[in-house]
Amino acid sequence: MKLAIVTAYPPSKVTLNEYAYHLVKQFRQKESIKELILLTDKTEGSKDITFADNGCKITVKDCWAFNSYSNILTVTKAINATKPDVVLFNLQFMKFGDKKTAAALGLLLPMVCKLKRIPNIVLLHNILEEVDLGSAGFTSNKLMQKLYGFIGTTLTRLILQADTVAVTMQKYVNILEKKYKAENVILIPHGTFEISEEEPNYSIPTGPLQVMTFGKFGTYKKVESMIEAVERVRASTGLDIEIVIAGTDNPNVPGYLAKVQDTYKHVPQVRFTGYVEEDEVPQLFKESAVVVFPYTSTTGSSGVLHQAGSYGKAVVMPDLGDLALLVKDEGYQGEFFDPNALESLVVAIESIVTNSDYRKALGQANYKAATAFPMTKITDMYLNAFDAILTHNISCSRADLKSSTAQKYI
Template structure:
């Protein structure tokens, strides 16, 4: 099988590039794949394909750019040149741009591939039906929200023309089936990027690191975390370090710089900036707890799966999708009310003052993460492609007999 994957890819800063890296690494080792064709965004630096594992041939086609109006033309040209047997789209609604027209045009590509009779799976990481447009920084205008929702519904209908649409939560299957009257939506777990050997669940000596990881400024804001840790310091006298790991969200380009200025007097407040892939293990291993200071959710959480793979205790807001994800996949978390620094402080205190509890959460999360390694997720996608091909063969045979 010549499998094409349309995705952002490291060193890209476009969302979901890290997910693609780990999925590609697993696909490359599957014996039925003869060639992987990466239909990626353009970057100045070379694409990261420095896998230690041997595997199939990888062809890289940098054929689209964020906010480009020409992406349909350039991607279709790359598909025609490489002639893949199947295509997997690694998507969310702002994949191709944060401007309305380029974002919408890019999402027409799965339909075009279906019309070209190329077996197509869309991995859709979020659905607009479950996104709070105000909290994620798209728009607070009520009229514009209605327009976005209407346009999003039209685009979702077109995306659902793919052979299969995969979502990472069973709840999303129910929502899409009911609203759009379709039967080609399946739930495939997000998967865990790497599952190291079982950790010792120890933390380094010195200050306990309270870490958060992501792209900040929209629905992921760090002020609440900083305030909560200061409360815990006053209550317990403990030596705590706050680690803000990551960068600004594209919609809020100066957010973290403003936070730095506002909290310049707070001791042991670390801003790491963008974290390279090879620095992620040490980031998690050195942390005592991983906090999710979110006011909304947009689907499954890659950071939760990473935290689980390193055996970390996590603290999450008591929000619908995150709480449901924890329940569905067997994770354990300490929950807090998403607008209350006092509530978050109590959650942090309950973990940093109780080492046995911290370890128990870490063990449960490691076991949950170990249940869905990316190798298993890659197998599920390959099985799904085989199912699509088998259905296609049956239809072709039936048409032949009728004719």
């Protein structure tokens, strides 16, 4: 099987590039795949396929660019040139750009594959029905939100023209089946990127306790409350705590972290890491005492939560949306807080950093949840889905052949 994946890919800064990296690491080891074709966004540096010594052949084609109106043409051209047997799209609604037209045109690609009769699956990481458009940085204007809703519904209908649409949460399956009467939606969990062969020992380095957050900040992920909460925890406990803000600005809010850094320059022991390279991620998590999710809303299954679980880390989460569902559906545990009440966040962080036994217990529960869905299992689920599509297509072709043959004798 020649599998093409349309995605952003490291060193890209476009969303979901890390997810693609870990998908590729696992797909390359599958015996049924003879070649992986990465149809990626254009980057200054070369793509990170340093793990490619083992496994199948990997071909990289940089064929699209963020906010380009021609992506639908250039990706289609690359598909025509490489002739994959199947195509996997690693998508969310702003994948191809934060400009409305560019984003929408890119999302037409699964329908193009369907018209060309190329078996395809869309991995859709979020659905607009579950996105707070104001908090997520789309728009706060009520009229514009209605317009976005109409556009989102239209684009969802187009995406559902794919052979199969995979979503990461059962709630998303239910919504798409009920609202759109879709019959081609399946649940494939997010999965956990890296799971060490040995269970973590749940220890943390000597020195300051690191309270860490990880992501792209400025829209519904804002770090001011976390900084202020840790200041209060320091004052009430006397603990030596370092605040670690790992990641970059959300593309919709350029300059956000620089502004935060200036505003809180009087606060000691606040470290802004900037973009974290893939090989630096394990150490970042291993050194952390607790991982905080300073979110005001959610837009899909959390990759950071799965990463925290894989390293056996305690987490502090807002009691809302998809994070609360993940706790229910997949078994993650953490201290919950009210995103509208700073004191609630203070209590949540303090309850973990002052109780090492509790911190370890949460880490153990999260490691157990993370190991239930390793990426090797997730990639097998995608291969099974492709096999089902291919089998169905063969059956349909045979039925069409029989029908056309019968017509000759009528």
